[in-house]
Amino acid sequence: MISIRELRKVYGEFVALDTFNEDIQAGEIFGVIGQSGAGKSTLLRCLNGLEKPSSGSVWVDGQNITSLAGDQLRKARQRIGIIFQHFNLLSSRTAAENIAFPLEVIGQSRLQRKARVEELLALVGLEGKGDSYPAQLSGGQKQRVGIARALAANPKVLLSDEATSALDPQTTRSILDLLKELNQQIGLTIVLITHDMGVVKHICDRVTVLERGKVVERGTVVDLAAQLGSRLANDLFPRRYGHRVREGAAVATIAFSGAVANEPFLSRLVRQFDVDVNILNGSVETIGAEPVGQFQIELFGSDIRSALDYLRSLNIEVEVHHGRTASEQFVDSNA
Template sequence: MITISDVKKIFQTKNGTVSAVDGVDMTIKDGEIFGVIGYSGAGKSTLIRMLNGLELPTDGSVDVNGQVISKAKGRKLREARQSMGMIFQHFNLLWSRTVLENIQFPLEIAGVPRGERIRKANELLHLVGLEGRGDAYPAQLSGGQKQRVGIARALANDPKVLLCDEATSALDPQTTDSILDLLVDINERLGLTIVLITHEMHVIRKICHRVAVMEAGKVVEEGDVLEVFRNPRQEVTKRFVKEVAQQQESDDILDQYPDGKVLKLTFVGSGTDQPLITSLIRRFDLEVNILQGQISQTQKGAFGTLFIHLKGEREILDQAVAFAEEQSVKVEVMER
């Protein structure tokens, strides 16, 4: 569906050249929800703008659904953009137009007859859960409702790809979750490929199938969301995963429990259902103390981490650790 090949983007500024995107290769599959995450300045916004031709790469190519966007111009570029919808952080609605008129706007530009525009806009109002609000103006809507209008407008031309540029960053957590649920529903109903950029790992965790982590213009890590959560390799990825897990610093935990062993258990998929703690208590003469933990749902299953403290005879401790490692659980003995 989308192929990005050795893409680079260099900006000339009064202070010299800035390499916003530096040699990115990426393939996004048809029908998947693909996330690009990075902190400010990582290059993710520039990258997504190159997907619909708002920015042209300095080098490399961008192919979307068989169209080489990086070389398309004039009518071909306009046609290619009609196959892509885009939603923004700050909604970008027309404040002097009603909700229904905002949704119709892309169809109006495309020359679609008025009756067909109204029919399509009402269908999309129903899809995004805004029935009865067609005559309202953006100023009368909540932030979440405004973003729903933005999503409906982005779907007006029946795009094959939906681009989301920090689409939930301006929303509160509860509203964010409702918008993410809507995006998942749209992906499943319409088979739409969704590419979103964000600096929030919660967004990636909740709806994405795969993720690319960007830092300093480069993709430093990429893979299935569940695998990235289970085994983050780069420091920047570990920071993002930690934000979701909300874990204490391991040093702090070790300071509080100087005796015995502190284990970090990572559960993935069916492993989250295992009665591991119960088995440890029944099998071994140990004191087992649960320190902290959390289980999160991803699109491909559950991911969880649990810190436990084991206290007992050294030989029994070693046997308990070996037993835990035999289960479908990743075991890390925290070192002092």
């Protein structure tokens, strides 16, 4: 659905986006995450033609957006909806009138607009709210109006620019659930710009991590969450520091996903080997439909090396941070 090739955007001497390449499949929810100044919003504006890149190209549904101008670009944008952090609703218009606005712009009749608006209000769960003004709506309801407006012209792609950043956690979850439902019901391709790893975990299929305009990490959310040391994993499973390690003990971080996450492998390890296990930190998260976990553990006993090898035999990734010296009974075999 979207092909981005060698995309670069420079403002004077400042490189906002540096050689970005990506293919986003139809029906995918694709996340772009990074802190302020990472280049996320620049990328989004290039995707819908609000910014002309310094070099490179953006293709949406087979059309080169970067080569268009004037009426051609305006028509292409009708196939690309966008929702914003602060909703950007017209305060003097009702919810229904806000949703109808893009349909007025493209010249639909009053009857066509009315039917489409009623359909969209039902789609986003706002039946009975069409006559309400933005000031009469909650933040979540305003964002639902924004989503309905973005979908008015039946776009194939929806761009979300920090669309849940102004909402409380419960409302954020409801909006993300709505986007997921829309993705599944109508096959909508969604590009989601965010700085919140929790948003990525909840909804995205794949993610790219931007830092100072460069891609520093990319992959499926499940794979990155299960990868020791990835930025996504470090954010989802922050490590504990400052623990006073007992003499002779080892401290390791273990990462696992899939079926093994549902197995009592630590209790089996304690029964099978002469070790005690202390869980210092960690959790198991459900990402998509798959459990993914990381634990920081302290092992103490006479057979630590065998215990670590046992974990590795289960396809659990192991990284030892602290242990006995290389001359003693175990050394991390991955080192």
